[in-house]
Amino acid sequence: MLKYIIQRIIAAFCTFVVVVVVVFFVLHFMPGEILDLSPKIDRSVRELIMAKYHLNEPLIVQFGYTMRDYLRLDFGYSLKVRPGVPVMNVVLERLPVTIQLNYFSAIVILPFGMIFGILMAVKKDTIFDHISSTIVILLISVPSFVLAALMQYILGFKLEWFPLILEAEPHLTWTKFYSMIMPILALSFGGIASIARTLRAEMAEVLTMDFMMLAKAKGLTYRQTLLRHALRNSCVPLASTFLYLFLGVLSSSLVIEQIFGVPGLSKTMMAAINGHDHWLTMGIVIFYCFIGLFMAILADLSYGVVDPRIRMGGKKDE
Amino acid sequence: MEREKILEVRDLTVNFHTYAGIVQAVRGVSFDLYKGETLAIVGESGSGKSVTVKSLMGLLGGTARVEKGTAMYQGQNLLALDEKGWEKIRSREIAMIFQDPLSSLNPIMKIGRQIEEIFTILHKTSRAEAKKRSLELMRAVGIPEPEKRYNQYPFHFSGGMRQRIVIAIALASNPKIMICDEPTTALDVTIQAQVLSLLGEMQRNHDLSTIFITHDLGVVAHVADRVAVMYAGKIVEYGTAEDIFYDPRHPYTWSLMASMPDMDLESGEALVALQGTPPNMLVPPEGDAFAERNPWALKLDFDRQPPMFKISDTHYAATWLLHPSAPKMQRPAALERRIQKSIARKEARANG
Ligand SMILES: Nc1ncnc2c1ncn2[C@@H]1O[C@H](COP(=O)(O)OP(=O)(O)O)[C@@H](O)[C@H]1O
Ligand SMILES: [Mg+2]
Numbered sequence: 160m161l162k163y164i165i166q167r168i169i170a171a172f173c174t175f176v177v178v179v180v181v182v183f184f185v186l187h188f189m190p191g192e193i194l195d196l197s198p199k200i201d202r203s204v205r206e207l208i209m210a211k212y213h214l215n216e217p218l219i220v221q222f223g224y225t226m227r228d229y230l231r232l233d234f235g236y237s238l239k240v241r242p243g244v245p246v247m248n249v250v251l252e253r254l255p256v257t258i259q260l261n262y263f264s265a266i267v268i269l270p271f272g273m274i275f276g277i278l279m280a281v282k283k284d285t286i287f288d289h290i291s292s293t294i295v296i297l298l299i300s301v302p303s304f305v306l307a308a309l310m311q312y313i314l315g316f317k318l319e320w321f322p323l324i325l326e327a328e329p330h331l332t333w334t335k336f337y338s339m340i341m342p343i344l345a346l347s348f349g350g351i352a353s354i355a356r357t358l359r360a361e362m363a364e365v366l367t368m369d370f371m372m373l374a375k376a377k378g379l380t381y382r383q384t385l386l387r388h389a390l391r392n393s394c395v396p397l398a399s400t401f402l403y404l405f406l407g408v409l410s411s412s413l414v415i416e417q418i419f420g421v422p423g424l425s426k427t428m429m430a431a432i433n434g435h436d437h438w439l440t441m442g443i444v445i446f447y448c449f450i451g452l453f454m455a456i457l458a459d460l461s462y463g464v465v466d467p468r469i470r471m472g473g474k475k476d477e
Numbered sequence: 478m479e480r481e482k483i484l485e486v487r488d489l490t491v492n493f494h495t496y497a498g499i500v501q502a503v504r505g506v507s508f509d510l511y512k513g514e515t516l517a518i519v520g521e522s523g524s525g526k527s528v529t530v531k532s533l534m535g536l537l538g539g540t541a542r543v544e545k546g547t548a549m550y551q552g553q554n555l556l557a558l559d560e561k562g563w564e565k566i567r568s569r570e571i572a573m574i575f576q577d578p579l580s581s582l583n584p585i586m587k588i589g590r591q592i593e594e595i596f597t598i599l600h601k602t603s604r605a606e607a608k609k610r611s612l613e614l615m616r617a618v619g620i621p622e623p624e625k626r627y628n629q630y631p632f633h634f635s636g637g638m639r640q641r642i643v644i645a646i647a648l649a650s651n652p653k654i655m656i657c658d659e660p661t662t663a664l665d666v667t668i669q670a671q672v673l674s675l676l677g678e679m680q681r682n683h684d685l686s687t688i689f690i691t692h693d694l695g696v697v698a699h700v701a702d703r704v705a706v707m708y709a710g711k712i713v714e715y716g717t718a719e720d721i722f723y724d725p726r727h728p729y730t731w732s733l734m735a736s737m738p739d740m741d742l743e744s745g746e747a748l749v750a751l752q753g754t755p756p757n758m759l760v761p762p763e764g765d766a767f768a769e770r771n772p773w774a775l776k777l778d779f780d781r782q783p784p785m786f787k788i789s790d791t792h793y794a795a796t797w798l799l800h801p802s803a804p805k806m807q808r809p810a811a812l813e814r815r816i817q818k819s820i821a822r823k824e825a826r827a828n829g
Binding site: 368369370372373374375376377378379380381383387388391392395465466467468471 | 534536560564567568569572573575577580581582583584585586594595598599630632643646649650
């Protein structure tokens with residue numbers, strides 16, 4: 160198990176390095192100057208900045224400096240979006256807004272996805288199952304931003320049930336939460352659908368297994384066999400599905416935040432890319448990449464947490 | 478001595494309603510289970526043994542339907558029970574041991590918990606009490622170091638050890654009837670013998686009445702008081718173990734006995750091994766289902782199903798050979814010799 164974890168971490172680290180390298184060069188090959196040539200900036204100041212960021216040196220040398228800084232966990236400063244503010248601070252400042260949206264949708268996804276999944280598995284091959292399965296396929300295949308735009312148009316604009324964009328209040332008040340409902344829902348539907356689908360498939364299979372027959376023969380009620388045996392066994396792949404899903408939510412929220420005007424990381428990242436604020440862009444990309452790889456490792460490990468056969472490496476002592 | 482009947486099954490008929498059509502898995506099965514006795518149900522795979530006993534515990538799946546029949550237990554007809562009613566019967570009155578111990582335990586639940594939940598959930602005892610009684614059971618079924626084993630998972634256990642756990646689970650609620658559905662088929666021969674002797678011991682200690690399913694007549698000889706031979710969803714011969722082993726009347730029973738491995742053959746003698754396969758139960762034959770494979774089949778066998786003929790008060794068989802006007806057929810010579818030998822052995826034993 161330990162060996163497996165170490166392998167995973169090494170693989171994740173390699174992925175991480177590749178992503179950083181690719182993003183660095185893609186950003187620097189983009190047309191446009193890092194410092195614009197507006198005459199407002201004093202020539203001496205320009206020189207100073209150029210020297211500090213080694214902008215006069217060849218790209219490969221700049222890359223070397225940047226990597227050296229990263230190894231020291233120094234992510235540099237924002238140049239244009241928030242001039243002079245350390246990238247780390249910008250990310251940490253914007254993060255809560257994004258995270259808030261994401262964890263609310265995670266909270267919505269898990270129980271609803273599970274309830275629908277269980278119902279579909281238990282009522283497999285009935286009308287209920289057929290209708291829900293169709294809806295599930297629909298929700299999985301339609302991207303969240305399409306749902307978001309539709310909801311914004313119908314529920315927000317036509318029916319006026321919800322505000323069109325997010326309330327700007329800094330604290331989580333009722334009005335703020337109310338304005339968050341639409342983005343949360345838009346982020347959650349796909350997740351609910353894939354959790355429901357995974358659980359339905361897994362549980363329908365578990366329900367036909369021999370040990371479920373023994374559980375019933377033991378005298379447990381139907382509900383008890385479901386909750387004590389079927390559900391837990393169906394959750395083995397669910398944990399990893401959920402973690403990957405959370406990644407999906409994270410990336411969908413980049414677009415959803417734009418649609419609903421959420422002042423989160425997404426907005427900052429767009430500004431950074433458009434303004435050639437490379438250090439900030441890199442910082443945000445590195446952040447997402449780190450979260451992503453971390454979740455992927457967790458997802459792999461989750462099998463072991465739920466399933467003792469994997470955790471204990473399946474060794475028999477007899 | 479007339480024994481007390483604990484379970485009386487009459488005309489049990491079970492169909493599966495599948496996409497392909499109606500599978501007639503069990504076609505009018507009747508038998509009695511006497512208190513403290515073991516009834517063996519023998520037959521090839523697919524003959525409807527498992528379906529018969531599953532319908533006695535309400536464990537048939539969604540496509541199965543009990544079309545006809547009664548199963549009287551303590552004055553109530555089990556086959557008329559609803560799910561609530563079954564919950565009171567299962568495990569408390571009738572317990573079951575399944576064929577494959579590798580798949581009948583929950584793979585990701587600790588062994589101890591799987592026994593313990595019967596006490597905590599069904600009998601509402603405290604955790605501590607439940608654990609104490611689970612450990613006692615594990616000890617009783619011969620699990621070494623039960624305290625350590627308690628917290629292990631099924632994959633830590635060998636097949637034989639798992640079957641012991643399944644037996645412990647079956648015994649936990651003190652049932653009156655124990656159904657063993659091929660409990661040793663999936664195990665090695667040496668382990669088989671151990672599990673069989675454990676089952677026998679438990680039956681005596683707990684005063685159980687047992688239905689024992691197997692496709693192996695050799696096993697039946699060791700465990701059964703009474704035997705029902707099943708073929709294509711019907712009981713074709715039914716009697717005490719002595720009736721069946723010393724005076725088998727149905728050609729199917731002859732074939733089963735002939736295919737027992739320790740048959741002593743004289744040189745040049747052909748073994749009357751079974752040819753062919755059981756019929757498709759989607760379209761069961763009009764006449765005797767065994768006629769196709771029966772070397773002794775009469776013309777009548779292909780047209781009409783034989784009724785149960787009574788041979789003695791305990792012994793019945795469904796074959797036209799028993800009809801008064803049927804031609805007299807001899808059992809195959811090798812089988813006859815073998816029967817005589819075992820009768821002689823029995824008498825020698827009885828005489829000292
Ligand atoms: N779920 C099912 N659906 C359709 N047919 C079934 C089902 N279960 C069993 N059968 C059929 O019922 C017959 C008896 O099966 P079973 O009782 O399992 O035989 P066995 O004597 O080997 O235990 C077989 O012909 C089998 O194909
Ligand atoms: Mg069977």
